[in-house]
Amino acid sequence: MRPFFVLSTLALLSNAAATSYPLTVTDDLGRQVTLKSEPRRIIAMLPSHTETLIAIGAGNQLVAVDVYSNYPKAMTDMLPKVGSGYQPNLEAIVALKPDLVLADESSGSRLTEKLAAAGLTVYGGTAQTYNEVFEKIAVLGKMTNHEAGSLNLITRMRAELNTLQASVARLPKVSTYYEIDPTPYSVGPNSFIGALIKRAGGETIVPAVLGDFPKLSPELIVKANPQVMVGLTADAAKRSGWAELRAVQGGRIFKPTPEEDDALSRPGPRLPAALRALIKYIHPEALK
Secondary structure, three states: OOOHHHHHHHHHHHHOOOOOOOEEEEOOOOOEEEEOOOOOOEEEOOHHHHHHHHHOOOHHHEEEEOOOOOOOHHHHOOOOEOEOOOOEOHHHHHHOOOOEEEEOOOOOOOHHHHHHHOOOOEEEOOOOOHHHHHHHHHHHHHHOOOHHHHHHHHHHHHHHHHHHHHOOOOOOOEEEEEOOEOOOEOOOOOOHHHHHHHHOOEEEOOOHHHOOOOEOOHHHHHHHOOOEEEOOOHHHHHOOOOOOOHHHHOOOEEOOOHHHHHHHHOOOOOHHHHHHHHHHHHOHHHHO
């Protein structure tokens, strides 16, 4: 018997109708964003949005992307690059006359605010948790009149993720430290990366109370004594107090490839690839 999520998603897929416009959605900043008609000229200022649009069949509506959007390469190489969230080329963005710009909700970049002030229609929001990844895919599908494509993508992702998770279900939990950067910033259990670590048979050393992407004290890492470390090179073993850590002693320090790193840091269609990479590091025996 098929899992309930497959049945329910297929039911939604079969009933997916064309989006009715005008359409109003609420972004992650609490703003009401209204699309008067189907957006034909979209600019994506985050790689996760770029990858999602292409995966659901809306890639031909893209007129530009941010400088970090590099997948799939065949499509992103052909699109103009208009800066990043923190260093946007506002003049180039406005000149392209987009009818929708997809940005993030970061108050630090203030990109959504800047673009809205320029008179553009802007949706500010990204996925921070595992479930929000699928919610954002559905929202983008609805906004761009590709609801069937988004539901199809969600179904395929869920099926692959469940198969991968089942491969480690009976294996012991492995204490895992995931490093975003050497400051050191890491991931909490409720972030999308933390959720993937759990689904890969690991358990992040970061307490949930510290948040989704906290800066850690070096002492916390040493005290937690993780069995596996992901996101750093073997040189990290030279850090103060790390020589005796289980991950160091066992030679289980892993640096993802650039492609794996992109998949792990982007809450979008490549979530299954990210989970597979984590299983390779945490429970390699499951992939044999």
